[in-house]
Amino acid sequence: EIVMTQTPLSLSVTPGQPASISCKSSQSLLHRNGKTYLYWYVQKSGQSPQLLIYEVSNRFSGVPAKISGSGSGTDFTLRISRVEAEDVGLYYCMQSIQFPLTFGGGTKVEIK
Amino acid sequence: QVQLQESGPGLVKPSQTLSLTCTVSGDSINSGYWSWIRQLPGKGLEWIGHIYDSGVSYYNPSLQSRGNISADTSKNQFSLRLTSVTAADTAVYYCARGLGDWLRIEYFDHWGQGTMVSVSS
Numbered sequence: 001e002i003v004m005t006q007t008p009l010s011l012s013v014t015p016g017q018p019a020s021i022s023c024k025s026s027q028s029l030l031h032r033n034g035k036t037y038l039y040w041y042v043q044k045s046g047q048s049p050q051l052l053i054y055e056v057s058n059r060f061s062g063v064p065a066k067i068s069g070s071g072s073g074t075d076f077t078l079r080i081s082r083v084e085a086e087d088v089g090l091y092y093c094m095q096s097i098q099f100p101l102t103f104g105g106g107t108k109v110e111i112k
Numbered sequence: 113q114v115q116l117q118e119s120g121p122g123l124v125k126p127s128q129t130l131s132l133t134c135t136v137s138g139d140s141i142n143s144g145y146w147s148w149i150r151q152l153p154g155k156g157l158e159w160i161g162h163i164y165d166s167g168v169s170y171y172n173p174s175l176q177s178r179g180n181i182s183a184d185t186s187k188n189q190f191s192l193r194l195t196s197v198t199a200a201d202t203a204v205y206y207c208a209r210g211l212g213d214w215l216r217i218e219y220f221d222h223w224g225q226g227t228m229v230s231v232s233s
Binding site: 001033037039041047048049050051054055060092094096097099100101102103104105106 | 155170173206212215217219221224225226
């Protein structure tokens with residue numbers, strides 16, 4: 001199975017400052033059809049995970065522009081340009097190029 | 113809007129079968145990938161499996177053939193059965209709608225609120 005490795009495990013950020021989360025996959029997530037099957041979710045306290053980003057860099061409906069995704073192949077990054085209290089939560093990357101679908105271990109974002 | 117709601121026992125004895133049902137509103141389970149995902153205590157997310165075309169299913173090999181997902185289109189529900197459970201199956205279980213193309217499921221866009229299932233005697 002494809003192993004998804006996220007770093008750091010946790011991040012404490014001053015409000016208004018940027019945050020960056022890395023996700024590395026053990027195999028390339030680029031399919032021969034040109035799509036890269038890498039997705040980002042956030043799970044806020046007491047809630048279910050919510051989709052943030054699909055196919056590396058496309059924001060899902062309602063996701064603010066301060067959240068962005070980038071990367072290719074096996075290395076990906078989620079960025080929050082200015083962290084606010086509403087951004088606190090657990091962030092997960094996920095791959096769906098191959099069964100079983102697998103998630104990263106999660107990155108906890110907190111406010112300082 | 114699409115809503116999913118899990119239901120089932122919150123406590124299951126070791127070696128018995130865990131059974132959960134997901135009731136869907138706002139969409140038909142005749143299309144799409146209807147999925148089960150679990151979150152082990154203090155750990156991350158694990159895809160369990162999904163069903164599509166109301167009958168074709170795929171499972172995570174980590175379940176070692178203990179999982180079965182079925183659909184009841186008349187009730188717009190799909191269900192998970194996990195046999196021979198152990199304490200390692202204690203988790204929050206989510207049902208979710210998966211979207212994708214004819215080739216594969218790509219991502220989950222709607223999730224249920226999750227239901228905690230504990231395996232204990």
